[in-house]
């Protein structure tokens with residue numbers, strides 16, 4: 001059997017608290033700290049605990065050269081090699097574990113950079129309820145925000161005394177100024193009305209639609225959108241939960257940016273869909289009530305095709321998602337609608353809902369838009385009273 005180490009692997013010495021009854025019996029708290037080696041291998045979804053012996057062997061195995069297991073067993077304990085095969089950190093070329101081999105292979109083929117692959121795989125959330133966690137935290141402590149965290153760092157870094165600043169000319173009140181002034185993250189959506197199809201279409205096109213698909217060179221296609229994108233590749237795509245839009249059945253869709261069309265994925269009734277939206281949105285009910293919720297998912301291989309194992313590539317894909325969400329804010333605001341963006345999302349549940357593979361088409365954020373409610377129930381940051389009069 002030919003084997004090699006998985007392509008990407010980071011190992012972290014991690015401390016945890018362990019309960020030990022004998023320590024309690026001898027008069028202590030029963031708690032002791034344990035430091036262990038944790039393998040973070042992004043072709044696997046789970047973190048894997050290693051013994052020091054396994055770690056030592058991993059450090060001697062090639063991630064590129066296939067070697068016969070019997071040959072490795074001459075210099076390393078066979079039981080350790082077997083354990084690493086079972087943990088899928090050692091990959092067999094044939095025979096066992098086709099799924100592990102395929103997952104490892106797809107990371108190699110997509111030209112992931114190791115650090116970024118680890119960061120992406122292991123920063124995903126599953127079943128996190130941010131609102132519930134905040135409520136519990138509030139109940140567990142009587143401290144105010146200020147007592148807990150202290151004062152915030154200064155709002156602005158000032159490099160010279162005020163007297164040395166060079167004041168710039170006052171800025172006029174352009175239509176862009178007026179639009180930017182009205183951009184307020186919306187946490188209050190009107191549940192009683194449907195969004196008009198034309199408004200839905202306009203916001204989707206302006207935020208996510210392609211204004212051109214250009215064959216830049218034979219076989220190399222770039223998209224032109226309202227937002228910039230690293231290399232003109234636009235690898236971030238919109239997966240949509242349509243909740244209340246005239247003429248569109250509620251459910252899950254993929255937005256085709258070149259055709260400006262929805263690709264149906266699954267029809268869902270309103271209650272089921274709002275529950276899913278809430279789960280995907282880390283339990284944030286105010287965002288789950290938006291007429292339209294959009295998961296922004298990066299097709300990493302499209303960016304990494306050009307920026308192979310590149311130190312900035314993953315960051316660029318995340319930046320692309322940010323540009324798209326701001327464009328959505330502006331498009332929605334111009335239409336008189338509200339919009340939001342959040343990074344507090346359960347990526348795993350988004351992947352499951354839309355059938356995405358985390359390392360191929362990974363959710364990076366969720367945004368959304370809809371008709372603002374007449375009444376403010378949830379807090380919004382509107383210090384200039386651009387949306388709310390008081």
Ligand SMILES: Cc1cc2nc3c(=O)[nH]c(=O)nc-3n(C[C@H](O)[C@H](O)[C@H](O)COP(=O)(O)O)c2cc1C
Nearest residue numbers: 183184185186187284341342343344365380381382
């Ligand atoms: C990357 C990012 C993540 C955010 N995550 C959340 C979130 O989890 N929950 C939330 O209520 N708002 C979230 N927001 C919205 C911010 O709270 C909001 O932008 C901020 O309060 C300023 O308000 P404004 O957008 O109206 O200027 C997020 C914004 C950004 C850019």
